[in-house]
Amino acid sequence: MSRCTSPRPAFSLIELLVVIAIISILMGLIVAATQKVRESAARAENSNRISQITAAVGLAKAKGGMDYVWSGTFHLRTSYPTGKERELDLLKRMFPQMDLSDNGLPPDAQADLNPNQALLFLLTGGTPLNYQGFSNNPKRPFTPPTAGEIRKGPWLQVTPKMIQVASNGHAELVDPWGTPYIVFAATKGKKGKPNDYEFDMRGNRQEWPAGSFSVKPYQYGGKYLNENGFQLISAGRDRRFGPGGTDFPATTPDGDDDQANFSRSILGVGFN
Numbered sequence: 001m002s003r004c005t006s007p008r009p010a011f012s013l014i015e016l017l018v019v020i021a022i023i024s025i026l027m028g029l030i031v032a033a034t035q036k037v038r039e040s041a042a043r044a045e046n047s048n049r050i051s052q053i054t055a056a057v058g059l060a061k062a063k064g065g066m067d068y069v070w071s072g073t074f075h076l077r078t079s080y081p082t083g084k085e086r087e088l089d090l091l092k093r094m095f096p097q098m099d100l101s102d103n104g105l106p107p108d109a110q111a112d113l114n115p116n117q118a119l120l121f122l123l124t125g126g127t128p129l130n131y132q133g134f135s136n137n138p139k140r141p142f143t144p145p146t147a148g149e150i151r152k153g154p155w156l157q158v159t160p161k162m163i164q165v166a167s168n169g170h171a172e173l174v175d176p177w178g179t180p181y182i183v184f185a186a187t188k189g190k191k192g193k194p195n196d197y198e199f200d201m202r203g204n205r206q207e208w209p210a211g212s213f214s215v216k217p218y219q220y221g222g223k224y225l226n227e228n229g230f231q232l233i234s235a236g237r238d239r240r241f242g243p244g245g246t247d248f249p250a251t252t253p254d255g256d257d258d259q260a261n262f263s264r265s266i267l268g269v270g271f272n
Contacts, residue, residue, distance in 0.1 A: 042176040054261045056156035065094040069185035069230040074118035078105045097138035104140030115183040116172040124154035127171045175234040184217040185230035216244035226262040234259045
């Protein structure tokens, strides 16, 4: 005796469309949540990098003789004739016995460094010294490292993600979005006049919002922020810098996601 069974009901077109719509909504929520997590992680990494660099400057000042952060074009040379290069003021503090006629730098490593590159070099030895600090030979501190050699520094430990090599062959510090940090510093670490800050951004010149001009150091209440030290500024996730100057807290839409060593989070929130 055969048993009759009713055919299994199939999904209707409407039901399939509803299922697809629900799946699409869920996928959208997942993607948005993932993007938010990634963005949060990138901002946290940016804050961490800025903190590492700031701490490294403190170490270089405490143990490495670096009295102040360099501002402006740094002429990296194999030799420095007495009185001919203003870099001597800082270099002789860091390396009092440095041979002015031959400091050990490879000739092909000579270059004009922007403030970002100069900071990286003074903290690590930069590209020509493989970020391994400086030689303990007091006369030739810029000698490249050899196997097993104990070096002076580096004050900052860099990873490949923290740096990129520019057109002049020297690396610069970048944020998690791949934009080089802007570095401002008072001349010889002294606060005061606007001209004590270096405005020549060279390779870091930005467009804001249309038309070219140099980003300026941030101020608040007529005073430069962190005016006895330095300003290290990230462009943030949109890769565009705010204009700086007196625009603090940031009021421009593309400037409010910048991060800096004088701010706990974003420039538009507050500073310490």
